[in-house]
Amino acid sequence: xAASPVVVTGANGRLGALLRRAWALEPAAGLMPVWAxxxxxxxxxxxxxxxxxxxxxxxxxxxxxAAVLRGDTAAxxxxxxxxxxxxxxxxxxGAAAVLVASTAAVYAPTAVxxxxxxDPAPTAPYGRAKLxxxxxFQAETGPRPVVLRIxxxxxxxxxxxxxxxxxxxxxxxxxxxxxxxxxxxxxxxxLARVLAALCRMACEDRLPxxxxxxxxxxxxxxxxxxxxxxxxxxxxxNPAVVPAAVLSAERLAALYPLPEARAGGxxxxxxxxxxSA
Numbered sequence: 001x002a003a004s005p006v007v008v009t010g011a012n013g014r015l016g017a018l019l020r021r022a023w024a025l026e027p028a029a030g031l032m033p034v035w036a037x038x039x040x041x042x043x044x045x046x047x048x049x050x051x052x053x054x055x056x057x058x059x060x061x062x063x064x065x066a067a068v069l070r071g072d073t074a075a076x077x078x079x080x081x082x083x084x085x086x087x088x089x090x091x092x093x094g095a096a097a098v099l100v101a102s103t104a105a106v107y108a109p110t111a112v113x114x115x116x117x118x119d120p121a122p123t124a125p126y127g128r129a130k131l132x133x134x135x136x137f138q139a140e141t142g143p144r145p146v147v148l149r150i151x152x153x154x155x156x157x158x159x160x161x162x163x164x165x166x167x168x169x170x171x172x173x174x175x176x177x178x179x180x181x182x183x184x185x186x187x188x189x190x191l192a193r194v195l196a197a198l199c200r201m202a203c204e205d206r207l208p209x210x211x212x213x214x215x216x217x218x219x220x221x222x223x224x225x226x227x228x229x230x231x232x233x234x235x236x237x238n239p240a241v242v243p244a245a246v247l248s249a250e251r252l253a254a255l256y257p258l259p260e261a262r263a264g265g266x267x268x269x270x271x272x273x274x275x276s277a
Contacts (some may be wrong), residue, residue, distance in 0.1 A: 003032040004056035004096065006199055009086065010066030011035035011042050014156045017102070019065070021273040022192030031199055034060070048082045049115065053089035062090050062098045062143075069126060069163055076129035083136035092141040096203035098137070098145045099107045099195075104214070104247050106149060107133040111182065111220075114250035116149070116210045124241075138209075146198070146207045151184035151214030151247045153191055155270040159221055168231035171221055171243035179220025180234070182244040184262050186214050187269030197256050207255070214247040215261040227263035228270075 006028070008015040016037065023033055036044040046054050048066060056062070064086050068078045090098050105127030107114040122128045137145040138150065154160060157215035184195075193211060194243065201207050225232045249258060259265065 003030055004203060005032045005034050006063055007034045007036050007044065007056050007060045008063045008065060009039035009048065012039035013065060013067065015153060016065050017157055018153065018188040018273060019192050019195065022189050025187065025272060026192065028196035031196055048085050049078060051091060053085050054191045056089050056093035059094055059096045061202060062086065062095050063195065063199065064098065064100045067101065077126055079129045079133040080136040082167065083133060083140055083230045085140045086136065087140035090260035095143050097199070098143045099198060099202060100134070100137050100145050102134050102147050102149045103127060103130045104149055104151045104245055106134070109242045109245035111246055113246045115248045116212055116251055144209065145204055147210050149210070149212045150272050151186055154187050154224065154266045155184055156237050156254045159224060160270065166251040169225055170235040171232055172238040173234045174241060174243045179222035179243055182212035182218050182246065184218045184247040185266055187266045189269040189272055190215065190259060194256055201255065208251065211252050212247045212249050213252060214249045215259055216249060218233050218244070219261055219263055223263040224267060227267040
Protein backbone atom coordinates (compact mmCIF):
# COMPACT_ATOMS: atom_id res chain seq x y z
CA UNK A 1 0.00 0.00 0.00
CA ALA A 2 1.34 3.45 -0.93
CA ALA A 3 2.37 5.74 1.89
CA SER A 4 0.09 8.68 2.66
CA PRO A 5 1.71 12.07 2.10
CA VAL A 6 1.87 14.33 5.16
CA VAL A 7 2.48 18.00 4.37
CA VAL A 8 4.19 19.54 7.41
CA THR A 9 4.12 23.34 7.53
CA GLY A 10 6.72 25.20 9.54
CA ALA A 11 9.43 22.75 8.53
CA ASN A 12 12.13 25.30 9.34
CA GLY A 13 10.85 26.11 12.80
CA ARG A 14 12.19 24.60 16.01
CA LEU A 15 9.34 22.11 16.35
CA GLY A 16 9.40 21.19 12.67
CA ALA A 17 13.15 20.60 12.80
CA LEU A 18 12.80 18.29 15.82
CA LEU A 19 10.03 16.34 14.11
CA ARG A 20 12.11 16.01 10.97
CA ARG A 21 15.02 14.57 12.94
CA ALA A 22 12.75 12.23 14.86
CA TRP A 23 11.03 10.87 11.74
CA ALA A 24 14.44 10.40 10.11
CA LEU A 25 15.49 8.37 13.16
CA GLU A 26 12.22 6.44 13.33
CA PRO A 27 10.38 6.63 9.99
CA ALA A 28 6.63 7.07 10.43
CA ALA A 29 5.15 3.87 9.07
CA GLY A 30 2.68 4.39 6.25
CA LEU A 31 3.44 8.10 5.97
CA MET A 32 5.55 10.12 3.52
CA PRO A 33 6.53 13.51 4.96
CA VAL A 34 6.53 16.54 2.65
CA TRP A 35 8.34 19.34 4.48
CA ALA A 36 6.84 22.74 3.64
CA UNK A 37 8.48 26.02 4.56
CA UNK A 38 10.42 29.03 3.39
CA UNK A 39 13.88 27.55 3.78
CA UNK A 40 16.05 26.14 1.00
CA UNK A 41 15.80 22.58 2.33
CA UNK A 42 11.99 22.48 2.14
CA UNK A 43 10.40 19.90 -0.14
CA UNK A 44 7.64 22.43 -0.81
CA UNK A 45 8.60 26.11 -0.78
CA UNK A 46 5.60 27.88 0.73
CA UNK A 47 5.34 31.25 2.41
CA UNK A 48 1.82 30.75 3.72
CA UNK A 49 0.85 34.41 4.00
CA UNK A 50 2.58 35.58 0.81
CA UNK A 51 2.17 32.78 -1.73
CA UNK A 52 -1.05 31.51 -3.28
CA UNK A 53 -2.17 28.16 -1.84
CA UNK A 54 0.00 25.52 -3.55
CA UNK A 55 -1.09 22.24 -5.06
CA UNK A 56 -0.58 19.61 -2.41
CA UNK A 57 -0.37 15.88 -3.09
CA UNK A 58 -3.87 14.59 -3.63
CA UNK A 59 -5.44 13.25 -0.45
CA UNK A 60 -2.58 14.54 1.71
CA UNK A 61 -2.70 14.92 5.46
CA UNK A 62 -1.88 18.48 6.47
CA UNK A 63 0.04 18.84 9.73
CA UNK A 64 0.15 22.57 10.45
CA UNK A 65 3.08 23.40 12.74
CA ALA A 66 3.93 26.87 11.40
CA ALA A 67 3.47 29.55 14.03
CA VAL A 68 4.53 33.02 15.11
CA LEU A 69 5.68 32.68 18.71
CA ARG A 70 6.38 36.26 19.72
CA GLY A 71 5.95 39.85 18.67
CA ASP A 72 3.30 42.53 18.83
CA THR A 73 -0.40 42.05 18.22
CA ALA A 74 -0.02 42.28 14.46
CA ALA A 75 2.76 39.69 14.38
CA UNK A 76 0.91 37.24 16.62
CA UNK A 77 -2.22 37.79 14.55
CA UNK A 78 -0.52 35.98 11.69
CA UNK A 79 -1.33 32.72 13.47
CA UNK A 80 -5.03 33.21 12.76
CA UNK A 81 -4.35 34.66 9.31
CA UNK A 82 -2.73 31.38 8.25
CA UNK A 83 -6.01 29.48 8.64
CA UNK A 84 -7.58 30.63 5.36
CA UNK A 85 -4.67 29.78 3.02
CA UNK A 86 -3.87 26.49 4.76
CA UNK A 87 -7.48 25.35 4.60
CA UNK A 88 -7.77 26.57 0.98
CA UNK A 89 -4.80 24.39 0.04
CA UNK A 90 -6.40 21.48 1.91
CA UNK A 91 -9.73 21.92 0.11
CA UNK A 92 -8.15 22.23 -3.32
CA UNK A 93 -6.12 19.06 -2.87
CA GLY A 94 -8.91 17.01 -1.33
CA ALA A 95 -6.86 16.63 1.85
CA ALA A 96 -7.70 13.60 3.92
CA ALA A 97 -7.21 15.43 7.23
CA VAL A 98 -5.92 18.63 8.80
CA LEU A 99 -4.15 18.62 12.17
CA VAL A 100 -3.40 22.02 13.71
CA ALA A 101 -0.75 22.52 16.37
CA SER A 102 -1.95 24.77 19.19
CA THR A 103 -0.66 25.22 22.72
CA ALA A 104 -1.38 24.57 26.37
CA ALA A 105 -1.21 28.36 26.77
CA VAL A 106 -4.86 28.64 25.68
CA TYR A 107 -5.84 27.37 29.14
CA ALA A 108 -5.69 29.39 32.33
CA PRO A 109 -2.50 28.21 34.07
CA THR A 110 -3.29 25.92 36.99
CA ALA A 111 -1.91 22.96 38.92
CA VAL A 112 -5.16 21.08 38.21
CA UNK A 113 -4.69 19.22 34.90
CA UNK A 114 -6.68 21.08 32.24
CA UNK A 115 -9.01 18.81 30.28
CA UNK A 116 -10.23 19.50 26.77
CA UNK A 117 -13.68 20.22 28.22
CA UNK A 118 -12.37 23.24 30.16
CA ASP A 119 -13.18 26.61 28.64
CA PRO A 120 -10.04 28.30 27.32
CA ALA A 121 -8.87 31.33 29.30
CA PRO A 122 -5.45 32.39 28.00
CA THR A 123 -3.62 34.96 30.08
CA ALA A 124 -0.73 35.80 27.72
CA PRO A 125 -0.73 37.31 24.21
CA TYR A 126 0.62 34.13 22.60
CA GLY A 127 -2.11 32.00 24.14
CA ARG A 128 -4.78 34.46 23.01
CA ALA A 129 -3.34 34.48 19.49
CA LYS A 130 -3.31 30.69 19.27
CA LEU A 131 -6.87 30.48 20.55
CA UNK A 132 -7.88 32.94 17.82
CA UNK A 133 -6.10 30.67 15.33
CA UNK A 134 -8.06 27.65 16.57
CA UNK A 135 -11.31 29.55 16.03
CA UNK A 136 -10.18 30.67 12.57
CA PHE A 137 -9.37 27.13 11.47
CA GLN A 138 -12.66 25.81 12.79
CA ALA A 139 -14.55 28.52 10.87
CA GLU A 140 -13.10 27.48 7.50
CA THR A 141 -14.78 24.98 5.19
CA GLY A 142 -12.97 21.82 4.24
CA PRO A 143 -11.70 18.85 6.22
CA ARG A 144 -12.63 19.03 9.90
CA PRO A 145 -9.52 20.37 11.65
CA VAL A 146 -8.19 18.47 14.64
CA VAL A 147 -6.66 20.91 17.13
CA LEU A 148 -3.69 19.65 19.14
CA ARG A 149 -2.97 21.61 22.31
CA ILE A 150 0.64 20.70 22.93
CA UNK A 151 2.46 20.98 26.25
CA UNK A 152 6.11 21.91 26.61
CA UNK A 153 8.11 20.03 23.98
CA UNK A 154 11.59 19.25 25.30
CA UNK A 155 14.08 20.97 23.04
CA UNK A 156 11.55 23.28 21.39
CA UNK A 157 11.18 25.66 24.33
CA UNK A 158 13.69 28.07 25.80
CA UNK A 159 14.56 25.96 28.84
CA UNK A 160 16.91 23.53 27.09
CA UNK A 161 17.54 25.55 23.96
CA UNK A 162 20.93 26.88 22.88
CA UNK A 163 22.44 29.55 25.12
CA UNK A 164 24.96 32.18 24.12
CA UNK A 165 25.82 33.76 27.47
CA UNK A 166 27.30 30.63 29.05
CA UNK A 167 25.77 31.42 32.41
CA UNK A 168 23.36 29.36 34.47
CA UNK A 169 19.68 29.22 33.63
CA UNK A 170 17.69 31.51 35.91
CA UNK A 171 14.41 30.09 37.21
CA UNK A 172 11.63 32.04 38.86
CA UNK A 173 11.17 30.77 42.40
CA UNK A 174 7.74 29.38 43.25
CA UNK A 175 6.72 30.05 46.85
CA UNK A 176 6.21 26.83 48.76
CA UNK A 177 7.70 24.48 46.16
CA UNK A 178 11.23 23.55 45.09
CA UNK A 179 12.30 23.25 41.47
CA UNK A 180 10.71 26.29 39.93
CA UNK A 181 7.60 26.34 37.71
CA UNK A 182 5.69 23.09 37.11
CA UNK A 183 4.86 22.14 33.52
CA UNK A 184 3.50 19.25 31.43
CA UNK A 185 6.17 17.91 29.06
CA UNK A 186 6.47 15.68 26.05
CA UNK A 187 9.74 14.43 24.54
CA UNK A 188 10.43 15.08 20.86
CA UNK A 189 10.64 11.38 19.95
CA UNK A 190 7.43 10.60 21.82
CA LEU A 191 5.76 13.56 20.12
CA ALA A 192 6.86 12.28 16.71
CA ARG A 193 5.42 8.84 17.45
CA VAL A 194 2.16 10.35 18.69
CA LEU A 195 1.84 12.64 15.66
CA ALA A 196 2.43 9.73 13.28
CA ALA A 197 -0.28 7.71 15.00
CA LEU A 198 -2.69 10.65 15.00
CA CYS A 199 -2.11 11.28 11.30
CA ARG A 200 -3.07 7.69 10.55
CA MET A 201 -6.13 7.87 12.82
CA ALA A 202 -7.22 11.18 11.29
CA CYS A 203 -7.42 9.57 7.86
CA GLU A 204 -9.94 7.14 9.32
CA ASP A 205 -11.86 9.97 11.03
CA ARG A 206 -11.12 8.43 14.43
CA LEU A 207 -10.07 11.59 16.25
CA PRO A 208 -11.98 14.09 18.34
CA UNK A 209 -11.81 17.72 17.28
CA UNK A 210 -9.57 18.60 20.23
CA UNK A 211 -6.69 16.79 21.92
CA UNK A 212 -4.14 17.71 24.56
CA UNK A 213 -0.64 16.37 23.87
CA UNK A 214 1.58 15.80 26.90
CA UNK A 215 2.85 13.07 29.18
CA UNK A 216 2.32 12.71 32.92
CA UNK A 217 3.23 13.52 35.59
CA UNK A 218 4.12 17.20 35.28
CA UNK A 219 7.67 18.04 36.32
CA UNK A 220 9.35 21.19 37.67
CA UNK A 221 11.77 22.87 35.31
CA UNK A 222 14.74 22.23 37.60
CA UNK A 223 14.32 18.46 37.18
CA UNK A 224 15.00 18.72 33.46
CA UNK A 225 17.93 21.06 33.93
CA UNK A 226 19.47 18.69 36.47
CA UNK A 227 18.95 15.72 34.11
CA UNK A 228 20.64 17.65 31.31
CA UNK A 229 23.55 18.70 33.51
CA UNK A 230 22.67 22.36 33.07
CA UNK A 231 23.69 24.85 35.73
CA UNK A 232 20.83 26.88 37.12
CA UNK A 233 19.93 29.20 39.95
CA UNK A 234 16.88 30.97 41.29
CA UNK A 235 16.29 34.56 40.32
CA UNK A 236 14.63 37.16 42.53
CA UNK A 237 10.96 36.75 43.43
CA ASN A 238 8.79 37.41 40.41
CA PRO A 239 5.16 38.33 41.11
CA ALA A 240 4.33 37.43 37.49
CA VAL A 241 5.60 33.84 37.79
CA VAL A 242 3.25 31.16 36.48
CA PRO A 243 3.67 28.49 39.20
CA ALA A 244 1.99 25.67 37.25
CA ALA A 245 0.49 25.02 33.82
CA VAL A 246 -0.59 21.40 33.65
CA LEU A 247 -2.46 19.39 31.02
CA SER A 248 -4.61 16.29 31.29
CA ALA A 249 -3.72 13.78 28.57
CA GLU A 250 -6.32 11.15 29.48
CA ARG A 251 -8.11 11.58 26.16
CA LEU A 252 -4.86 11.07 24.24
CA ALA A 253 -3.83 8.10 26.41
CA ALA A 254 -7.08 6.34 25.45
CA LEU A 255 -5.94 6.55 21.81
CA TYR A 256 -2.20 5.96 22.16
CA PRO A 257 -0.08 4.44 24.96
CA LEU A 258 1.99 7.18 26.53
CA PRO A 259 5.23 6.74 28.49
CA GLU A 260 5.62 8.14 31.96
CA ALA A 261 7.29 11.52 32.05
CA ARG A 262 10.72 11.19 33.66
CA ALA A 263 13.27 13.97 33.43
CA GLY A 264 16.11 11.67 32.39
CA GLY A 265 14.03 10.03 29.69
CA UNK A 266 12.83 13.34 28.29
CA UNK A 267 16.37 14.69 28.04
CA UNK A 268 17.57 11.39 26.54
CA UNK A 269 15.01 11.77 23.75
CA UNK A 270 16.58 15.08 22.83
CA UNK A 271 20.05 13.52 22.91
CA UNK A 272 18.87 10.77 20.52
CA UNK A 273 18.21 13.46 17.95
CA UNK A 274 21.75 14.75 18.45
CA UNK A 275 20.43 18.01 19.79
CA SER A 276 22.44 19.18 22.78
CA ALA A 277 20.53 20.34 25.83
